[in-house]
Amino acid sequence: MPDTPFDEPRIPVATYRVQFHGEFGFSDARQIVPYLRELGISDLYASPCFRAKKGSRHGYDIVDPNALNPEVGSEEEFEALIAELRRCGMGLILDIVPNHMGIESPENLWWMDLLENGSSSPHADFFDVDWEPVKKELKNKVLSPILGDQYGAVLERGELVLAFEEGAFSLRYYDHRLPIRTKSSSAILTCRLEELEAALSADHPDYQELLSIDTALRNLPPPTEDDPKRIAERFREKEVVRRRLGALYGKSPEIRRFIDENIALFNGEPGDAESFDHLDELLRRQVYRLSHWRVATEEINYRRFFDINGLAALRVENPQVFAETHRLIFRLIREGKVTGLRVDHLDGLYDPADYLGQLQRGCYLQRGLAVLENAAGKSLSGAAEEEGTARLLRDWTERIGREPAFKPFYLIGEKILLKGEKLPEEWPVFNTTGYEFANLVNGLFVETGNARAFDALYERFIRSAMNFPDIAYEKKKLVMQATMSGEINTLGHRLNAISEVNRHTRDFTLNSLIKALVEVIAFFPVYRTYTGADGVADRDRRYVEFAIARAKRKNPATDPSVFDFVRKVLLLDLYAGAPERQRGEWLDFVRRFQQLSGPVTAKGVEDTAFYVYNRLVSLNEVGGSPERFGLPLEAFHGQNIERGRSHPQALLATSTHDTKRGEDVRGRINVLSEIPEAFRDALARWRRLNKKKKTLVDGQPAPDPNEEYLLYQTLVGTWPTAPATAEEFFAFRQRIRDYMRKAVREAKVNSSWIRPNEAYEEALLSFVDLLLQDHPGNLFLADLGAFQVLTSRCGMFNALSQTLLKMTAPGLPDFYQGSELWDLSLVDPDNRRPVDFALRRRHLEELGKREKEEGLLRLARELGETMGDGRIKLFLIRQALGLRRARRRLFEEGSYLPLEVRGERSDHVCAFARREGEREVIVVAPRLFTRLLQNPADLPLGQRVWEKTCLVLPAGEEERYRNVFTGEISPSRPQGDLRVLLLSELLADFPVALLERI
Incomplete structure (x- = not known):
């Protein structure tokens, strides 16, 4: 083969996710490419852009995977977008959907x-x-x-x-x-x-x-x-x-x-x-x-x-299906127009590892053919293409033989990892799309010591005790009964057919087998296992054993031998003398079980339990564990070290199109964890003020206490940052109405998508309207407005620290559209609202101009005084990504070293160093701000706040550091046998610090 880098993936520096639809297409994306480049983004990360059902707002209901979506743009407009990306030196990561297609359109x-x-x-x-x-x-x-x-x-x-x-x-x-x-x-x-x-x-x-x-x-x-x-x-x-x-x-x-x-x-x-x-x-x-x-x-x-019902699953494990559904994708890769892929819903695939291997091989082949065409100066076809393909496939086999983990193309997989779960090592991907990091970093801004206080105030308000694992278990069972009973019944009949083959198991009844499957899936501790032709991995064995043990314990009246049989099948523990054909039948059952357990968990936990267990809803995030009240600093550092060692090029996300709340909404709600007494008192006032605004439905007041509790947190998290006009406040009220309707249907307690309780929903929406009547006599709005000053203010500081951590921890930072300013979006479709890119471009241009005219320090101070407009977050991203681009090797390959913080405010700082050779940067991200401020209007800056708190530097030599946000130089100072950096100096003019050693 020619000596070319086609076997090396293009690794992004930072990605920016956009959602394509009829109102934001290729031409719109082309217009923002220079802005994204100036911001520090290296790769546009796009939702699916293939032909989808007419009017689709998300693109996942594809009807033709081999044609571009005409509502998003023409071939010429797509080419213009690619040309602009190339001009700016940027790549395109494309979201693909191998698991399913939209079937409600005759265009399929x-x-x-x-x-x-x-x-x-x-x-x-x-x-x-x-x-x-x-x-x-x-x-x-x-x-x-x-x-x-x-x-x-x-x-x-x-x-x-x-x-x-x-x-x-x-x-x-x-x-x-x-x-x-x-x-x-x-x-x-x-x-x-x-x-x-x-x-x-x-x-x-x-x-x-x-x-x-x-x-x-x-x-x-x-x-x-x-x-x-x-x-x-x-x-x-x-x-x-x-x-x-x-x-x-x-x-x-x-x-x-x-x-x-x-x-x-x-x-x-x-x-x-x-x-x-x-x-x-x-x-x-x-x-x-x-x-x-x-x-x-x-x-x-x-x-x-x-x-x-409108999305039918594909059998992409069929070679013909794989080939037909990837023709356009591979052509775009061969033409160099797509430089990375995000693979949607890996857990829905029959054999994810095999699919990803086939996908990497196809990408390698297409990029290799492109190199051969460039060398020949013409397109390959006929015998020449066949010869080139055969040659490349031989090279692929040899390369995989030498390097089993060979990954020639940048692939990331949409996979939700739960507590303690790791991505299967055999998957040829650069890790996941970043849900686990979103939960990891979010946990830092929750006051873990207040868990019991929050339990008490939540239980007091809703007049009930809730246990999240129990809710998740019950809601997974509800999903299997209410919306996915057909799939469970089909799986039960397959298991029954397996049981009939052996005389020791043929007496198990169909009902007992279906019940056992329901119980095992309800207790499954992860979305799915990945058993394949190579057998059962140790990790998967542990998950199966756990679920079986819990199911047995929960059902003492059920014959335990039924669960033992399910266990044997799931672990491929065939009876002695079983024919090889029977192993194939068991393996097919296990794979279908795996394809079902993931969707049940997603619907039962993410889309049901997360709307029922509302203790602190900022923790109710995809892949999260709401029962864990925050995260210790040591755990955050430990997982960063592990990621830097195993997956240094994983995406790090804080908001996605799937998140339940935007990152800045979570940042505000997290503040409540610091002030349980104040929140408890506010809840009591709000309940009293709003009691008469409820309506009785079937003898019960609507909303119920749990929904009311959710609504108050939602308002705290989304309250406008600046005074709203009448039109803006009307739009805000409508957003809250839409969200609460969705929330009550997802919870499936008082209404549902299958059987909407219209009378109850109308009462709920009437309550929202009465709460949000914008007139001077609305005592609730006045009280809420006063209360949220602190949560809004500290939420902004949380957001700045969180964003800095995302840009500096091991991995590649990803930004969801619009989140470079304050983004107070809720779950979809709210997070697909239009983004005002013209405003963002103006702000970015102004920041560059002001920096040249006034200098960094003066600009940084001014942004701190005008935080409400969000420019401070845009500035933070611009400065940090600029350093990341200039010191790319340090951030991608450098070591991660947690730094010791000493002093009275030590618990309020997350600090670490990134090192590569002689280069070093230090990250200082404060947290838990309510105890740092004497009043909400303050900034957490200077000697009065940080006193003698300091960072301990590992090396004993004198060093000097430049603050990327202010331009100031800070020298290390002696403290006994140590060298330290004083936080009162590092955080004198800006709420966070990013220091480069000079």
Whole structure:
């Protein structure tokens, strides 16, 4: 191979995540590239930009992975974005979705083909469909739960409409369009055939052509055909039939009128139930079975993304599916337009390790072919491309043999790691998208010593005691019962089939096996295990043993041998003498179990328990453990050291499109952990002031105490930083209304997405409106406004420290769109609101100009006095990323050394050094600010705050350091046998410090 760096990944310095949709496309992204570069960003990190369902705001409901989303922009606009990125020396990390596709749009041709041609469709193996499901009526059919009511009611209201275009019949249901199986069209064409014969005569050419078409339809092979030749015949002949029928419809007025009248007949007359018999009979002959969307919870026979009916899981483990779903991705990599990939929902894959290996191999191959093309000065094709591909694949095999951990392309995986869990070492990725760091750094700003006080005030307010592990257990079971019972039932039948093979296990009943599976998944301590063909890893064995033991203990009335059997299967502990075929069946079951446990955990914990256990909601974050009240400094340092050793190029995130609250909202709510007494008193006042604003629903006041408690924390976290206009405050109130409606539905206590309690929700929203009435007589608003001065102020300091830690800890900092200023967003879709990039560009330009005119020190002091506008955070990012870019090797390869802090304020500082050779930087991030300030308007600066608190330097030599934020020089000072830096000097003019040794 030519001596080129194609086998070395492009590693980002810092990434910036943008969300593509119809209102923010390629052209919009191109306009902000220079701004991002000036800010210090090296790589644009983009949400999926492939063709998605029309109107998609997130891009994860892809309908064609091999076309760009026209709502996001054209090919030319995409090329212009790439050109601008290249001009600025930046890369593009693209989010890809290998696990599922959107199926509610007729633009998904693969799914439409499956709905028309069933199990014999060329795309039948693309999707994870059970063609012989538990419900026998669905054999060789696909449940299509798109209806808003029971099938019969929808049919007889005339909402299902038969249509005809381009020689083919289809069914319309509002925005849905489904194909009518070509062979079944005979029922439409032969209805009232005698009337057509009387009108035209039996020997009329058009009549004869229609009969000939009908004969061809009747002779088409059925959708259950498995003979490849017969399948090919059906696909060929049905297209011929459609062309003939379309031509006949177009040229013959009599035939056109006949078909149109038959369509009208089939579409029936509302109020006349029998008039829909024709359409009902036609729909019974289709591959799909229409149903109310609620039926999907029990009878669904295609694997979904979580419990979303409109997202069907792909079988990307199938080589053909892998190849077809990655054609465009690989082309963009070959053309050098995509420099990194973020892989969505790894836990949904059948074999994540194998998929990631195939993906890395494909990236290596495409980049290698690009090098060969550059060397040849032309595109490769035919024999030359085949020869180059074979050569590269041989090189790949040899390289993997020498370096099993070889990672030639920058891949990161969307994987949620829970407490103590590590990414599987065999995965060829540079780590995760950073959820674990978000929880790690957030925990630093929670006062751990106040856990019991917070337990007491929470229990007192809601008049109940809550235990998070118990809630998580119950909510996972609720999800398996309410929204994913179909998947559980299917898995239970698979386990039952396994039990029937052996005489020692065949007596286990289906119900006992399903119950055992539910209990084991409910107690599973992680999202999933990763057992594969190589067997069960020790880590996964421990997780299974833990879940089995807890399930046994929880269910003393259940025969323990049922759980023992589940354990044996999950650990692939086959009975002596079992045939190899049986091992394959067990392994397939385990992999399907693994694909299910992750979604159940996500829905049960993230999307349910996190809305029920509200003690301190800043801890209720994806991958977090809300029962842990904060994090000791030692744990933070320890995990940073470990990351620097094992995954120094992992992404570090503090906000993502999946987080439940923006980083600055969490920073404010964390302040409550420092002031439990003040918060307790405020809660008592607020409850008293707002008691009469509640409405009784079914004899109970709405909202309930737990929801009211959540609402107060939410208001503390999101209260506008500056006085709002009437229009702005109206928009704020609407955001809170939307959030609380979502929260109460996610909690599934007083309402839910499946069965919304409209009366309760209206009472809840009325309560929000009354709380947020903006008039002088609203005593609650006045009290809240006074209370949140401290939380808002200290929350800003928390945010600055957190952002600095993200930019300097081992790993690569990632910024979510808009978070470079104060971002008080809540969970999606609130965090996908438009970002005012024009304002941010102006602020950044002004900062550069002011620095030149006035100097760093004066600018830093001014920003501290005007914190409310967020420029101080923008400035912090600009300065720190500038140093990171200039000292890239230090931050990527340098050691991490926690620094000792001595003095009365030692608990209020997180400090460490990064070293590489002779270079060194020191990071000083204060925390727990309420005890540092005499009044909220103060800044935590200078001698009065920090007194004699100091950093102890490991080396005994005199050193001098330049503060990146102020430009000031601080010398180390002797203190006995030590050299120290005084915090009163380091933090004299700016709330945090980043020091470079000079």
